[in-house]
Amino acid sequence: MATIRLLGRKTSGNVQKILWMMSEMNLAFSREDYGGPFASLDAPAFVALNSNRLVPVLVHGDEVVWESNSILRYLANVHGPTPLYPEEPYIRSLCERWMDWQLSSLNPCMSPLFIAMVRTAAADRDPVMLERLTAQARDLFARLDEALAATDYLAGSSLTLADISTGMFAYRWFEMALDRGTPTPHLRRWLELLKQRAAFREYVMIGLS
Template identity: 40%
Template sequence: MLTVWGRPNSINVQIVMWTAAELELETDRKDVGGAFGGLDTPDYRAMNPNGRIPTVQDGDLTIWESNACARYLAARYGAGSLWPEDPAERATADMWMDWKKTSLMGPMTTVFWGLVRTPEADRDDAAITAAADSARTLYAMLDEWLAGKDYLLGDRLTIGDIPAGAMCYRFMNLVQDRPSMPNLEAWYERLSSRPAYRDHVMLPIT
């Protein structure tokens, strides 16, 4: 059984839990981080010296960083399905996974913290507006990529869909006045039909 350390409303934990659920892996998730605390304890820092979530234990192996955890699970338990065996396909999946971290995470974090975690009277509306504009532009790029595809790599879900797909739930719920993105919207509907996505990503945004 996998042990996953991290609270369920963390998008980085959601990436790992969604991946594990798609692979039908039994998991024991333990609440740490945020209101639960526990990240600065000696025991947790011994597992994850970075002191963040998620952390995954699989037997004697302990790993952290959400994309690394998801890649490991897909490679070990989902070769040929979530984990593309072709190096070119895997590079494409990696590209979109890293795009979520390096490009999408910044503006969407500003939107999330501004609209969800900050009292209305204290919000920086200009920063939120600019970040939402950036998120629209980035997801419009993904909309173009998805033309003619069911998923990012073609006709099946892979690890490449999971980070941007997890963030898409927040984008659809927090960013208003979106331009028409028919390919993105169809992709989001496909994700929303998957029980693992509904169970681990489509949660209250808090």
């Protein structure tokens, strides 16, 4: 079996998704620090793997995969079948739609909010932007809360890639010092389920930086 190399720093949320999934599947892998204070994303060797200059990048033998949710799907297909990526078409569609929602709706809001709150000095923050992003995040997490009212996990009764792609954002949402507005009990209950998983604790619950 070809070796798995994951390129990306462990503080990257998109890298955390992959680490969490690989741990859940008991896959052997190595990780190399890229981005931030580590190896440059502009290094020619890295650009040759991903011209977008973003982490994570998965190198699996001769295959190179980038975009975090594509990596999740790739690993599930190569090393599956796995309950993380259900085979039944409708359940898989539930899983896929939340993964797509994370990319199209949650990420554009939460990524700049995280950068502003965690990686920007308080004196340099834009209060108008913060209020706008926080309001957007409250609305998005309220939708998640509503969806979780009738089910344990986003795509049914067990953990799937839907939860892995979004769970990191929920952890960050509750860790940041923000006005989260109306209580979201179903979202909190779901997050507590995720926190019971050893892989989530090891790779996601590492603080904010």
